[in-house]
Amino acid sequence: xxxxxxxPTTDSLARRQAWKHLQKLAAxxxxxxxxxxxxxxxxxxxxxxxxxxxxxxxxxxNWVSDAVLSALIExxxxxxxxxxxxxxxxxxxxxxAENRAAAHVLQRRRHTHKAIEAQRxxxxxxxxxxxxxxxxxxxxxxxxxxxxxxxxxxxxGPQLVIxxxxxxxxxxxCPVHFLSSVDxxxxxxVFSQINPRxxxxxxxxxxxxxxxxxxxxxxxxxxxxxxxxxxxxxxRQSFVAATANQDAAARLGIPASHVLPFAHSIGGRxxxxxxxxxxxxxxxxxxxxxxxxQGAENLDEHYASAPFHRNLPxxxxxxxxxxxxxxxxxxxxxxxxxxxLKHLPAWLQQLMMESVGKGRDVRGHPVPYSTSPWxxxxxxxxxQHAFFQAFHQGNDVIPVDFIGVRQPATExxxxxxxxxxxxxxxxxxxxxxxxxDRHACCPGNRPxxxxxxxxxxxxxxxxxxxxxxxxxxxxxxxxxxNCFDQPGVELGKRMARQIDxxxxxxxxxxxxxxxxxxxxxxxxxxxxTQEPEKP
Ligand code: F6P
Numbered sequence: 001x002x003x004x005x006x007x008p009t010t011d012s013l014a015r016r017q018a019w020k021h022l023q024k025l026a027a028x029x030x031x032x033x034x035x036x037x038x039x040x041x042x043x044x045x046x047x048x049x050x051x052x053x054x055x056x057x058x059x060x061x062n063w064v065s066d067a068v069l070s071a072l073i074e075x076x077x078x079x080x081x082x083x084x085x086x087x088x089x090x091x092x093x094x095x096x097a098e099n100r101a102a103a104h105v106l107q108r109r110r111h112t113h114k115a116i117e118a119q120r121x122x123x124x125x126x127x128x129x130x131x132x133x134x135x136x137x138x139x140x141x142x143x144x145x146x147x148x149x150x151x152x153x154x155x156x157g158p159q160l161v162i163x164x165x166x167x168x169x170x171x172x173x174c175p176v177h178f179l180s181s182v183d184x185x186x187x188x189x190v191f192s193q194i195n196p197r198x199x200x201x202x203x204x205x206x207x208x209x210x211x212x213x214x215x216x217x218x219x220x221x222x223x224x225x226x227x228x229x230x231x232x233x234x235x236r237q238s239f240v241a242a243t244a245n246q247d248a249a250a251r252l253g254i255p256a257s258h259v260l261p262f263a264h265s266i267g268g269r270x271x272x273x274x275x276x277x278x279x280x281x282x283x284x285x286x287x288x289x290x291x292x293x294q295g296a297e298n299l300d301e302h303y304a305s306a307p308f309h310r311n312l313p314x315x316x317x318x319x320x321x322x323x324x325x326x327x328x329x330x331x332x333x334x335x336x337x338x339x340x341l342k343h344l345p346a347w348l349q350q351l352m353m354e355s356v357g358k359g360r361d362v363r364g365h366p367v368p369y370s371t372s373p374w375x376x377x378x379x380x381x382x383x384q385h386a387f388f389q390a391f392h393q394g395n396d397v398i399p400v401d402f403i404g405v406r407q408p409a410t411e412x413x414x415x416x417x418x419x420x421x422x423x424x425x426x427x428x429x430x431x432x433x434x435x436x437d438r439h440a441c442c443p444g445n446r447p448x449x450x451x452x453x454x455x456x457x458x459x460x461x462x463x464x465x466x467x468x469x470x471x472x473x474x475x476x477x478x479x480x481x482n483c484f485d486q487p488g489v490e491l492g493k494r495m496a497r498q499i500d501x502x503x504x505x506x507x508x509x510x511x512x513x514x515x516x517x518x519x520x521x522x523x524x525x526x527x528x529t530q531e532p533e534k535p
Contacts, residue, residue, distance in 0.1 A: 079478045203217050
């Protein structure tokens with residue numbers, strides 16, 4: 001397979017020079033000697049620690065020096081980062097493939113465009129109507145649970161936020177269940193947990209063209225509308241739709257009053273701040289949702305105004321690029337040491353890999369260097385007992401983000417943080433005591449960052465999520481790729497549609513595909529499977 005050359009070829013001289021400078025710096029092996037970097041610079045911890053709002057970021061245990069940081073900032077400048085951030089914040093075009101702005105930043109501002117404000121007020125009002133029982137289900141019952149039918153960005157953000165905030169004292173809470181992939185067992189599980197007559201089904205899909213979401217919606221509608229007493233009307237609705245495609249919602253039979261629209265210019269994986277966050281409102285209440293938006297807005301202001309060497313999302317993006325393109329490290333782990341953040345890795349995986357996992361630049365030319373790292377993660381303590389062995393001693397180095405939460409200051413919370421710091425320190429320090437056991441020798445000098453949150457409140461959570469969103473936008477600017485499209489995913493979807501079409505029509509012989517796929521399809525269609533085992 002052809003390997004990326006790791007040098008930009010299609011852009012400005014300044015960018016090429018900055019890139020070459022970084023390549024030269026990367027050849028210095030002393031950068032990987034973390035313990036020595038600390039020994040030579042007593043100011044290192046404070047120099048590489050940035051506090052912003054409720055987040056303290058300590059980046060001192062990374063393979064970087066002052067010279068590396070300056071050179072990375074040079075690369076950011078040569079890539080026009082300041083101007084691109086300005087365009088993002090001003091609602092100018094930053095998604096050239098679709099000739100669109102990316103409105104997620106405007107969506108979370110308190111004072112924003114009139115159209116966005118009107119849409120926001122609408123979904124707040126609908127949530128309030130259900131909370132106050134001014135609106136009931138189509139069975140004339142109050143809503144006591146929500147089922148979110150959606151996938152990708154129309155699922156991961158709400159799931160993460162609802163789980164993270166579940167422990168808070170909030171008003172109007174009602175449980176939210178998620179129906180994401182097409183899977184009968186998932187459907188049955190959700191239905192076993194709800195009273196369908198007292199459940200609000202929220203079809204969440206920007207496009208309302210995602211086949212898994214449409215199939216799930218159809219299956220749910222089939223079950224609900226055939227139940228005795230189903231009688232929708234004004235102020236009696238069991239379905240709402242959060243979407244940018246209002247016509248498709250109307251075709252599903254959802255009345256305009258219960259369609260929660262948002263702008264096409266809000267990218268799916270950046271959409272939790274829009275009507276896609278409706279289940280968050282239903283579960284946590286309007287005040288919590290507003291504070292979540294405010295937290296994100298605070299972080300956006302920091303992103304737009306802080307100098308790059310003190311700018312949290314810029315620093316995190318620059319370090320990730322340093323590791324990916326100059327240190328040739330292909331993976332990146334995010335490890336929240338707090339079970340409430342257990343869905344953060346999945347959310348970040350889509351955010352980063354779908355946004356900047358690109359092989360073409362914004363002009364459509366091949367990108368001659370690596371882009372998104374392989375993002376993975378898990379709740380910290382679980383990962384300690386799963387893949388930390390490889391982190392400490394395996395031959396591949398994986399940069400890590402540790403995320404800890406200080407409050408509540410209980411014994412257990414402290415124990416979690418102690419474990420987190422122990423892992424971070426051990427990754428750096430390793431052990432070389434060969435007298436005891438040669439097999440136990442761990443090399444150390446492995447990089448990690450620590451993000452310490454004051455608490456896990458709607459505000460700090462908003463800051464954390466906006467931090468990662470802005471990090472990804474920064475990566476896209478420097479890698480010169482469009483972070484708001486996903487042509488690879490679309491290609492896979494088209495193939496599934498084609499196969500499905502030929503299956504339905506009984507014309508598999510006309511399907512343009514390879515022998516392996518054709519043989520497997522025949523296998524699926526054939527009836528010589530073994531008798532299923534009795535449960
Ligand atoms: O995974 C591809 C994708 O298009 C994502 O970008 C999006 O979040 C997800 O599918 C769901 O899309 P929609 O909200 O349009 O159903």
